[in-house]
Amino acid sequence: MVLIQSIYEAGMKGVRYDLLIDELRRYGMRVLRAALRDGRIFTWCGVGSRAPVFATADERRVLHTSPEDRDELALETIANAIVLFHESLADREWNPERSSLHTYFIGACKIAFPGVYRRWSRERASRLEEYGYGHTPEVLGVELRALSPSPEAMAVDTDTLRRILRVGSPEARMICRLILTGYNQAEIAEKLGITTRAVEGHMHRLRKRVEKMVARGTIDAPYTVGRQTASRGLHAAKAAS
Incomplete structure (x- = not known):
């Protein structure tokens, strides 16, 4: 006092x-x-x-x-x-x-x-x-296919793609979208307001989840979707590995 x-x-x-x-x-x-x-x-x-x-x-x-x-x-x-x-x-x-x-x-x-x-x-x-925040996996699946540079680059059936998107965090979904739009990790981090390490972390966790889905037989491993993804479940993860 x-x-x-x-x-x-x-x-x-x-x-x-x-x-x-x-x-x-x-x-x-x-x-x-x-x-x-x-x-x-x-x-x-x-x-x-x-x-x-x-x-x-x-x-x-x-x-x-x-x-x-x-x-x-x-x-x-x-x-x-x-x-x-x-x-x-x-x-x-x-x-x-x-x-x-x-x-x-x-x-x-x-x-x-x-x-x-x-x-x-x-x-x-x-x-x-504008990067897909709040969009449902169904809507994002359509958007990702539209953004894909070629049919071969996104050679995964619609149902599998939606299953993959459902297990990803909102950030992972947006990162996939931005990767297919052509942005690198640093640019994605700046747009989403996170660090490049966080970008890597989100995609690492997505790949691990997809690996488990493949191991359980929930989805088939689409080998044509980017060889460098540990899960081979999503081409968009390739640029983040």
Whole structure:
């Protein structure tokens, strides 16, 4: 309380205030990164909160696996929360008997998060839609055949292609589409907002899943679809190996 009193006396500015904000920013990043990774943030900002926010299963998966997306959301949320925290502190709304400053700041983050998240979700869906994000395996199967440079390059029957696409992540499906459009790994990573290593990872996992499908007899191995794919289940994976 002595610290806050000195901050009030300094007009909510100065070295002590800056140090407090830096500490809260670091603390907020640790808390938000963890909450985004394990999905707790959606419990905090779910039913009963000021502005409930709901995430799709795919968005939760992305935040669990993507440090870049977690950092993007955490940084913007904290930037907005600092403004709310400053205004609230200036209005003397913080009660030290009810919560610590750290807990109070996380409360500001919870208020700021829904707006930040909805904007991220809209922009992500809009940015990725042209690459096939959200398209069903059936629709993507048709698109991939249309993009294929020759019938021989996509010598796999429609049903097999759809089965392969169903086991791939949304990113793997988009990567296949972009590969057939002629983009390399670096270009694909830039368009999807992920790293080249992530591109490789998505395609590696797709090949492994297709290998298991072939081993179980779920699909036949179409050997004419790109010899360098470990699964030989999808020509599009060749450029990612």
